[in-house]
Amino acid sequence: MTTGLTYTRKTTSPEATKQLASTLAPYLHEGDVIVLSGDLGAGKTQFVQGVAAGLGVRDQVTSPTFNILLEYPGGTLPLYHFDLYRLEDPDELEDIGYFETIDGGGASFVEWGEKFPSALPYGYLEIAITVDADGNRTVRAQSFGDRARQLLFVWAKDSKSRLMKAAGCNG
Known part of the structure; x- marks a missing residue:
């Protein structure tokens, strides 16, 4: 279902990853869904921290691993941060209000969303973060x-x- 646009950027520090993410914030609209993929420790939560800063969120943004969903309403746009790592069954998404939230009035960032491909909306931006041996x-x-x-x-x-x-992308 790809529409042909793929862009990349290398970052050499957590601060650079957050800076990159902050540049996305002004372009987000209600209902935007961003799926974050990458190994544990790759920088998915750091990316969300950068977006939150760009939106003017003053709360400390932490990984929602044990909460599944953390909400940050204090910025120019509500930010919803999901971490689906601990979920095992797609039916659990109903229990946490996943579908209502991603269709709602903010931007949703979904870590480990690739675990449930059938639950992804028609349109979303995928951010895949990989780390090399030098960090x-x-x-x-x-x-x-x-x-x-x-x-x-x-x-x-x-x-x-x-x-x-x-390279090799059209659009």
């Missing part, structure tokens, strides 16, 4: 659906994001 991260953003394509396009055009079009 440098590669952040890969790929759009799925029209709104995500538009979001990625305007984010990539922001000179502060310094995103680079991935």
Whole structure:
């Protein structure tokens, strides 16, 4: 279902990852869903911390591993941060209000969303973070659906994001 846009950027520190994420914040709209993938410790929560800072959230943003969902209503747009790592069955998504939240009035960031591909909305932006042996991260953003394509396009055009079009991609 890819719509052809993929961009990447390497970051060399947690601060650089947060800075990149903060450049996404001004372009987020209600109902945007961002799926974050990467190994444990790759920087998914750091990415959300950067977005939260860009939205003006003053609360400390932490990993929702044991809460499943943490809400941050204090910024220019409500931010919902899911961590689905501990869930085993798609039916559990109903119990946590997942579908109502992602369709609601804020931007949703979903860690480990790839565990439940049938529960992903039609359109979402996937942020995959990988870490090399030296601790440098590669952040890969790929759009799925029209709104995500538009979001990625305007984010990539922001000179502060310094995103680079991935080789072999059209769009």
